[in-house]
Structure formats: C-alpha cells, structure tokens
Amino acid sequence: GQGLPVFHSGDGTFSFKPRGRIITDVTTTTGSKYDGRNLTTTGMRALRMGLEGTVGTHLFYQFESDFSENAVDVVTAFIGWKNKIAPGLDYDVRVGHLFNDRSFEGSTGSDSTPFAERTVVATAIIPQRAFYGLGIMPRLFWKTGHASLTVTGDRIDGDQSASDNRTVIARAHWNPIKSPRQVLHLGIWGFDEHLQPGKNSLGRNTVIGGRFNGALRLSTGDIIGGTGTTGYGAELGGYSGPLWVMAEAGERHARLDNGRPDFVTQAWSVSGGFFITGDLPPYNPRLGSFGQPKVLRPVFDGGPGAIELTARYENLEFKDIATPAQGWAATLGANWYLNSFVRFQVNAIHWNTENTAGIYTGKDDGETLTARVGVTF
Amino acid sequence: GQGLPVFHSGDGTFSFKPRGRIITDVTTTTGSKYDGRNLTTTGMRALRMGLEGTVGTHLFYQFESDFSENAVDVVTAFIGWKNKIAPGLDYDVRVGHLFNDRSFEGSTGSDSTPFAERTVVATAIIPQRAFYGLGIMPRLFWKTGHASLTVTGDRIDGDQSASDNRTVIARAHWNPIKSPRQVLHLGIWGFDEHLQPGKNSLGRNTVIGGRFNGALRLSTGDIIGGTGTTGYGAELGGYSGPLWVMAEAGERHARLDNGRPDFVTQAWSVSGGFFITGDLPPYNPRLGSFGQPKVLRPVFDGGPGAIELTARYENLEFKDIATPAQGWAATLGANWYLNSFVRFQVNAIHWNTENTAGIYTGKDDGETLTARVGVTF
Amino acid sequence: GQGLPVFHSGDGTFSFKPRGRIITDVTTTTGSKYDGRNLTTTGMRALRMGLEGTVGTHLFYQFESDFSENAVDVVTAFIGWKNKIAPGLDYDVRVGHLFNDRSFEGSTGSDSTPFAERTVVATAIIPQRAFYGLGIMPRLFWKTGHASLTVTGDRIDGDQSASDNRTVIARAHWNPIKSPRQVLHLGIWGFDEHLQPGKNSLGRNTVIGGRFNGALRLSTGDIIGGTGTTGYGAELGGYSGPLWVMAEAGERHARLDNGRPDFVTQAWSVSGGFFITGDLPPYNPRLGSFGQPKVLRPVFDGGPGAIELTARYENLEFKDIATPAQGWAATLGANWYLNSFVRFQVNAIHWNTENTAGIYTGKDDGETLTARVGVTF
DSSP states (O other), X not given: OOSSOOEEOTTSXXXXXXXXXXXXXXXXXXXXXXXXXXXXXXXXXXXXXXXXXXXXXXXXXXXXXXXXXXXXXXXXXXXXEEEEEETTEEEEXXXXXXXXXXXXXXXXXXXTOSSSSOOHHHHHSSOTTTTEEEEEEEEEEETTEEEEEEEEOSOSOSOOSSOOOEEEEEEEEEEEEEOSSEEEEEEEEEEEEEOOTTSOOOOOEEEOSOSSOTTOXXXXXXXXXXXXXXXXXXXXXEEETTEEEEEEEEEEEEEESTTOOOEEEEEEEEEEEEETTOOOOOEETTTTEEOOOOOSSOGGGTSOOEEEEEEEEEEEEEESSSSOEEEEEEEEEEEEEEXXXXXXXXXXXXXXXXESSSSSOEEEEEEEEEEEEEEEO | OOSSOOEEOTTSSEEEEEEEEEEEEEEEEXXXXXXXXXXXXXXXXXXXXXXXXXXXXXXXXXXXXXXXXXXXXXXXXXXXXXXEEETTEEEEEXXXXXXXXXXXXXXXXXXXXXXXXXXXXXXXXXXXXXXXXEEEEEEEEETTXXXXXXXXXXXXXXXXXXXXXXXXXXXEEEEXXXXXXXXXXXXXXXXXXXXXXXXOOOOOEEEOSOSSOTTOEEEOOOOOOEEEEEEEEEEEEEEETTEEEEEEEEXXXXXXXXXXXOEEEEEEEEEEEEETTOOOOOEETTXXXXXXXXXXXXXXXXXXXXEEEEEEEEEEEEESSSSXXXXXXXXXXXXXXXXXXXXXXXXXXXXXXXXXXXXXOEEEEEEEEEEEEEEEO | OOSSOOEEOTTSSEEXXXXXXXXXXXXXXXXXXXXXXXXXXXXXXXXXXXEEEEETTTEEEEEEEEOTTSSOEEEEEEEEEEEEEETTEEEEEEEEEEEOOOSTTTTSOTTTOSSSSOOHXXXXXXXXXXXXXXXXXXXXXXXXXXXXXXXXXXXXXXXXXXXXXXXXEEEXXXXXXXXXXXXXXXXXXXXXXXXXXXXXXXXXXXXXXXXXXXXXXXXXOOOOOEEEEEEEEEEEEEEETTEEEEEEEEEEEEEESTTXXXXXXXXEEEEEEEETTOOOOOEETTTTEEOOOOOSSXXXXXXXXXXXXXXXXXXXXXXXXXXXXXXXXXEEEEEEEEETTEXXXXXXXXXXXXXXXXXXXXXXXXXXEEEEEEEEO
16 A cells, blocks of 8 residues: 555665555445345454565565454465566566455455445355465566466465365456556456365355345355366456446356266456546556556545546356355445545445345345445555 | 654655554462462453554544454554644544543553553443444544544444444543643543344453453353443542542443343442652543553653552442342552553452352452553554 | 664664564475375465564563464563673563573574474473463573573463463573584573363374474374473584584473373484585574574575575484374475575475374374475564
C-alpha cells in the first residue's frame, strides 16, 4: 500500500515498509424463504499486518498475516529475485507462500476488488487447496502483458505427516490495445492439481450474494474420493476513460475415484464500472488485475475523492454429482475512494440459489445489502 | 505508547507508529482451604503488536492484536474520523473492533490499570460479549468531559452463520473541578444487549483476587436461555496533587426466558493511590480514565522514577439464580514507574469467596501475591 | 537481524527495530521400507514477525511471534536490563518468555543453524517444556566466555488452572583460545525440571533425518507419570580460519512415579564445516553459539557470497523404558550465504531408525534431501 513510508538503510542497500489492511463490513439479508438466511452480521473482510523489504536491487521479500477471523491466517510470505532481461522485458521468481495468479478478480487483492466479494469464477474455478500454496512462481513481464507459472504443495500448515498435494497453475494476459486512456485486456489461465489419498475431499460451499452471510452459499455437501482437479478460464475486458468492463468464464473438472464421472463446475460473470468523477479505473497493466486507483482529487486535498458506480451479473453451476447446485447473483454497487488507499463500498445484491444438499434446498432468492470501509497501508 | 517514534511521510500527509505491550506476571496464592486454589503460575497480562496511523488531519486508524495466551486475540482495530466543531468542542467516529467505553477502570487500558486486575465493577457489570465488539462509536469531547455512544454486533470472529448479538453502550464523564493539580471526576454509563437464540449463555466465571489464578473465581455455573442484559454504573473520584480516590458501583440485570426472574449482578469498589515521589496521578481528562503517567524524574534521567502506593476494596455478588455467589477482595499495592511506559507492580490481596457452583464451594479465603513488569511502546 | 534499519527517537532515549524471518523448506524422503515415510512435503521452518527496542542505555525488550504452522507461537518476549560491572565484565537480566541457553546448537537461532535441523543433543536432551519458558534469566559476560542461570515456569499459554512446572537451567562457555582467526570453545550445561501431577507426560517423538517429514521420528509412545527431568551436556569445538568443528554430548534422566527406573536419553554428535570462500565461521563469542556470518564478498556487492560445506554425524538413544528407540543420521550439506542474512541451504541425510513404539517399528533406513531458502531481517 501507499499509506506507509518506506525506510531505507544508510547505504541504500536495503529498504523496508510495514504493510497492512483494515477492512470492516456489515451485511444484512432479507427475502429468503428460510429465516436462517435472513441474517444481519458484522465481520472483517481483512485485518492484516506484515512487512515487505528489498536487499540490493534484485532480492525482495514480503510477509503478511491475516487476523480477520480472530485467528492467524498467513497470506503472502515469500522471498523473491527480480531482474531485467532486455529493455521492456523482465522477470521475477518467488519462493514461499504464494497467492494464485488465476482469473482477473482472483488475482486482485482483497483491498482492490470492485465488489464486496470476488466473482464466482474466482471463488469456484479454483484448486481445492484454494488461494494459496507453498512453492515457487516464476513470472515474465513484457510491455503489453505477463505470464506466470506456479508449482506448489499444500498451503502453509504444521502438518508434514503425509505428502503434499501438488498444484500447477499458469496464467498470461495481453493488452493488444494499451494507450493512456484505453486498454483492451485478454487473459487465459489454467491449473492442474493432484490430490493425495486422505487429502481428497472435494465438497464446495461457495459464497453467493455477498461475503458475510454464512448461510448463503451454493453447497455440494460432502464429496470424498477426489483424485485431482483441472480448471481453466478466460478474461476479456478493458477500459475506455472512466468506463470499464470485464467478462470472465471458467470451468473445473474434479476427478473422482472408482470410475465416477467428473464433478464439473461452470461459472461466468460480466462486471463493469464507471467513475462519475472522471478517474481512470485502477487497472494494473503489469499484473493484469485491479490495484489501487490514482485518485485525481483526493478528499485529503479538499477534493471529492473518486466515485464509481458498479454492476455485475454472475452465474455458477455445480453439476454431474448426486447433489448439484446452481445460482446467480446481480449486484449494483458504489465505491467512494477518499484517496488511493481509503474507501467506502456498498453493494446491493439480488441472489438466486437452488441447492439440493444442506438445509437450504430448493429454489430460494432474496436481497443482500452490504457496506464496507477499508484502509490499506 | 510514547516508547516508539512516529514516522511521517515526506509531504506530511500521513503518519505511522508501531504499537505494542509486553506485560509479564507471576502470581502465588496461599491460605485457601482448597489445594487446587493454592497455585503458583506465570502468565503474560498482555503481549501486543500493532500499529496506528493518520491520513491527513481527520482520518486515523489503529490495529493491535494480543498474543498473551499464545493465540491471536484481536483487540482494537478501527478506522476513525475526527474533527473540530467549535473551540473546545470536537468529535470522532470510529468503525471497527472497539473497546467498550464503560466504567472508569473498564475504560482504562491493560497497561494503565492501577492494580493487576480491573475492579469487579469493570469485569462483572459487562455485556455478555465482553470488552470488544464490532461496530461504530461516535464520541463528543468538550473541555471538561466527554460522551460516547457505541453500537456493535459480536466481537470479531469467523462465524457469520447466525445473526450477531447487538449491544448499545453509552458513557459520559464530567469534571466539575479541573485545575492543574485538582480534578473531580463524575461518570455514568449503561448498556443494553440483545441476545440471539443459540448465542444466549449467561454463565459467569469472574476473577477475584488477582488475574492469574484460574481457580480463584466467582462462578455461577452454566446459565442458558438468556435473552439480553442491561447494566449501568456510576463513577465518583478525582485527585488532589499526588493523592487520588475512585469509587465505582454498578448493577447488571440479565434477562432469562420462560418467565424466570432476572439474574442480577451487583458490584462496587473504592480505590486510591498516593505518589510518594510527588507525581500527579495519570488521569486522562479527555477520556475520563487512567493513562500513562508523566514521570517527573525518570530513572533513565537518573531520577527515582515515580513510586505509588495503592489500596482497593471491591465487592461482587451474583444473585437471584439457583447457584448464587458472592465475594470481596482487599488489595494493597505499589507501582514503580521507571518512566512513563515502563513499570513494576506488586499487589497483595486478601480475598474471600462464597460459591455455590463449581468445585470450590462454600466460604473460602486466602491471600494472593502478584508481581508484574511491563513495557508499553 | 541486520536486514532492517534501527530507528532512534529525536533525543536518543529510545531505539526500535522491526524483526522477522522467512525460512521456507522443501523435503523429500526415499528408501524407507515404509511408504508412509517416503514423503515429499513443504513447510516454513520459521515465519516470524516482531520487534526489539531499547530505552536509555540499560533497558531493552524484544517480542517475536512465529506463524510458520499457520498459528501463533510466541517465541522470544522479554524485558531486560543490562549494565557493565567492570572493564570486560557485564551482565543482563531478562524477564519474560525466554529461549533456553542450553547446548551449542540448542542456543543457536533457527536462522543460524548450520544444518536444516539442530543436532539431536539439542532436540532430545531438553526439558519436557521444550525450548521456551516464562521466567527470569540473569547472564554474566566476560572477555572469554559467559554463564547464565534460568528459572522458568511453563511456556506462555492461557491456562492458569494448575501450578506451573518449574525448570532451572544453567550454562557456561569458555574460550581458552580466542584470537582473530582461532577459537577454542568449551561449554557445559544442565537443567532440572519439576513436573506437576496432571502435567507429567514424558512421551518423545524426536525428529531425525531432517525437519519436515512428520513420519520420520524416534518415538517412545506415551509415557505418563513423570515427576521430573534432569539433563546435562558438554560442548567441545572451535575454528581455525574457515574450518570449524563442534562435538556435543548429553544425557537426560526422566524420573517416573511408582518406583519405576529413570527413562534415560543419550545423544551425541560431531559437526563440522569449511568455508571454501575463505570466510570465518559465524561463531558468536559472547553467547557461545552460531550467529549471522560476516560475509567477505556479498552477492549484493558483486561477490560470490560465502559458500560453506558441512558434515555431521549424530546418534540418539531412548532407553530403560518399555518401548526403547535408537537411531543415527549422517548429513552432508552446503550453505550459500548471499550476505549476512540471506541464505540457501541443502542437506542430504542418510538416516537409520529403530523404533519399538508407533507404526514405523524395527530397523529402517533411508535418505532425505532438503532444500531451504531463508531471510532474516
């Protein structure tokens, strides 16, 4: 984040910066036919503390832990090496606990998502080990895009009594149009995951309709005996001045033992936003994801900040299993960025679920309203 | 704390400061008729790491986590906005995980309490969700007092499967006398809490006779079926030169379902201290609580530090339930402040308990000796 | 670590420095007759965040927590006082959560061990409460050695319902030869631990053959009814130019109730290393342990860094119990220090175990290969 100073050693050999996020939410749901889904809850979307540093011009490291559920959840923790290959061409290699490079919103940090929760493409077309894994990720960057390859074992834990599951992820994005006020974004990605016996549960319980209602999920119930997952997706979008659009789609095949057919997940979404204050969308052309916006007239300089109106439709289906599920959500929202790292967010979501497992089965729909305030430093 | 530097950005727009506490205790109890209460234990009263910052002149944030039980316990974590209304009149509004503004010692930080544990008014006349909740707290400050209103849900956690309990707290203090060496302090406060079905346990197990003896408690046993709590209290005290006195009293009514009578808690205490080194008590007139003292002659400048002798009587009763309990404690203590943020503390406590639930029933009494060293930074 | 700046207050009264470590491993084992031991796993050896500070010239403090198992594990957390007694003679006293001063490698930090795991002398000749305890440790330092005494209760936790176990540890080291390029190191240490009823389990499950294979242990199974432990050991080693050798041996007697004989543990090891880049071994003559090396030509200044080849033999035996165990390991390794605080490490281990408890019984042997990258800041 830009909200904290960078410290340098006297001889300039190393630098250091604290890092953190405080993102707090309140959510209320109405209209479900189930009382147990009409909840009002509070929660922290992220509550992080950490630091990042550099040694010389090539070595860098970062470590951040999340405390938002009143427990430790190590997020990014790595050591990396970066270098230039040629003008406009550079690379880095990072080793440690790494965040997936996978899907446009899936690759966007929790402090930069345009909505309160990521699209179902990012939350459902995912390795079973989820957003993080311990391993190695080389990345190549050129002027109009990047590509990455990730090989990891399990996420960080204290259990070394069985071999790790193994995941390979690749992603690339390309900007065939890239001018000061216009960008066209194309992205593809995929992953393959091998599951060890005893570490092979495939049950899903995916958020739809806002993050902080624990009863509002698309659920498959327990599915055991997985042997692996393969997923892939595509991204198409961009911006022209203050208007942006992003379409994402993906599919996941989860393989099961004993000759059972693959458990298939399909997801797609179309999102967009418009900055009524004229600011450009916070597109990061190096990583092909959203980052922190450059606010033209920050509140702290007497301006109005940046105000963005947003909309999204997303659709998710779990199929080819005994207890399939499907659902969709439509979201209208607004973001008010006081400056590049302080923001308010409201989302109004109409959601529609059809589960066959769990206690909230059958067709159900309702509305969720969520408000957020966040600072990244 | 004052023990760490404040960092400013080059343009002065934001500032940042690490925060933390290390407070370590050893406690020994003798004289109980139960061997299981005559314990010698070590413990950390607080072990905190965090940071605070400002952006511009209005926005501020803070995040601190406690690790004293070798687990995460998020304490303060908020984003706030402050402003002046008129000369001598200002306000702030904070959103996030907030510490109760409730009772004089209950509003005093763990690094500033005059005794090893807060008075039973602060630890027993309390919402069931305890010292912290996730929500919003506006506060108004004038030259001779302040008032606050707090609305929160549950404390921070990872469970959003049921609606949050809801708590409203208000407190105000007033200094009818406020001169450089004399202050008269009046305070009132109250709270109302609504409990959700399934989150309605009212059992209490309140420390009396020092913090770090887990067997030395006033206990009600399990009480389920609570529907809400209402509590209120008053504070009367102040200081004249190096001598301070503070009386607190409060009562809590915990409502039960099925027409049962309220479970009533009554508590009161009288505390006082005298700085034999002539320092003024560490009264914070803005918040109406204790803070860090201004030590006239710190040890680090070759002085004796500030030395304070303290005494307290406190009385607690749980009544109108099947298993009532009552007890009192008398404490003699001394605090040696090396400077404003490093201190030693010893407390000798004679305690007297009468439980009807749990394994330590009947009349019992004994002595607890506790020693502490702490640094706040 | 040296990888971060030290901050000073304007008047020089206090200083402050963030601290941390990121040490990440990958390990693979082959050749065991048990499939359950032929594992490939990832793990973080250490993932720490903390800070240290001073107030004036005498008072210092430190607090560091480890998150490497995706949970909190408070490591060092203390407040200390240091002073000079005479030229070449000084002392400090620390109160809080303290790391054992016990054995050469046992006293070496996780970021400075010459191999991926400490010698079995350090991991097996140990109080039952393990590496940390809450208490007090005075240390005396003279020009050619140091001595320490430690008295602690349990490690830091949230349980004060029973009295703490009590441990006393002492260690001294002496350098009869100490010149710029030659050091002879002699060390002795011992401990005595008293166990409380109900906190008296003596079962051991000690790593042999690398740290991150949870199935590769010397195991005693459950042993309950311990009343205390007594252990002692000796260290003999030193360096001449870039070559170092260190021999350690120790024995532990764990006392059992009901007249059972002592459960005896015996361990010894011989280790050595050679810096082919000519650097001196990272011996810390003040503490009698390894610390961070002074790299002659760091990679960040265009040099090769420091490259060290290492070897170790270690032997461990659990005896005089119903289910004894024995094993040994021989390790060849290499360390590449990019600078004083960034390093790569590889270890190739041939191990040999003979358990009579657990599921991996009988004679077994195999090979473990482990690689590590670490940064300390």
